[in-house]
Amino acid sequence: TVFKNPKEASINVAHRIASIIKEKQAKNLNAVLGLATGATPIAVYAELVRLHQEEGLSFKNVITFNLDEYYPMQATAAQSYVSFMNENLFDHIDIDKNNVHIPDGTLKLEDIPAFCLAYENKIGEYGGLDMQILGIGRTGHIGFNEPGSAPNSGTRLVTLDDLTRRDAARDFGGKSFVPTKAITMGIGTIFKAREIVLMAWNRKKASIIKKAVEGEMSSDVPATYLQLSDNVEFILDEEAASLL
Numbered sequence: 290t291v292f293k294n295p296k297e298a299s300i301n302v303a304h305r306i307a308s309i310i311k312e313k314q315a316k317n318l319n320a321v322l323g324l325a326t327g328a329t330p331i332a333v334y335a336e337l338v339r340l341h342q343e344e345g346l347s348f349k350n351v352i353t354f355n356l357d358e359y360y361p362m363q364a365t366a367a368q369s370y371v372s373f374m375n376e377n378l379f380d381h382i383d384i385d386k387n388n389v390h391i392p393d394g395t396l397k398l399e400d401i402p403a404f405c406l407a408y409e410n411k412i413g414e415y416g417g418l419d420m421q422i423l424g425i426g427r428t429g430h431i432g433f434n435e436p437g438s439a440p441n442s443g444t445r446l447v448t449l450d451d452l453t454r455r456d457a458a459r460d461f462g463g464k465s466f467v468p469t470k471a472i473t474m475g476i477g478t479i480f481k482a483r484e485i486v487l488m489a490w491n492r493k494k495a496s497i498i499k500k501a502v503e504g505e506m507s508s509d510v511p512a513t514y515l516q517l518s519d520n521v522e523f524i525l526d527e528e529a530a531s532l533l
């Protein structure tokens with residue numbers, strides 16, 4: 290679905306999320322959301338905050354699982370995805386912080402596999418993700434599933450691609466300060482969501498969007514695996530869709 294600009298697209302996605310939350314509230318159920326970081330979803334979160342502050346949308350029944358976190362990463366660091374989520378969403382809404390899950394960047398290396406398995410299981414215990422929102426990296430990564438990721442991959446520790454680290458250099462004051470690894474939900478984890486919404490804006494995403502949507506499915510561009518899913522929708526602005 291192509292929108293005129295990122296703002297209209299973001300409002301649309303935020304309103305879909307709000308509908309899920311309200312439908313679940315009406316049935317006294319939790320809404321289980323898979324959340325993403327990066328510049329792309331910021332306006333979605335801003336609209337959700339507005340819906341909370343101005344229209345009384347409550348997040349008391351919302352359980353969230355974030356896609357990924359750098360490793361190693363202190364939660365309190367400015368570049369952590371914990372800080373990002375707090376600043377852009379959680380600090381401004383009435384969500385119970387016990388319902389928020391973000392991969393832990395402070396674990397000892399040997400504790401990561403058990404943590405990842407527990408993360409995966411916890412999503413299942415809550416009944417699975419009602420919706421997973423995604424951005425896309427210029428390597429074609431979703432979450433931090435870089436080229437080479439398998440379509441059935443689970444939550445795990447991964448090595449970041451050089452292009453991903455270059456793109457993140459701005460946030461860290463230089464590429465050498467960007468962690469070389471991350472903990473990410475797998476492509477298989479993302480696939481289990483009942484609805485997947487991938488968002489991309491601006492011309493700089495046009496070529497990777499063309500590859501993801503029209504390119505041959507390959508682990509070289511992990512987002513091409515989304516072609517296998519019947520539950521995925523790409524939400525684009527005109528610029529990101531311009532090469533389709």
Ligand code: GLP
Nearest residue numbers: 325326327328329424425426432
């Ligand atoms: C990071 C995140 C991804 C995100 C990507 C694109 O690598 N781990 O989840 O999709 O950046 O970022 P942006 O939205 O800033 O273009």
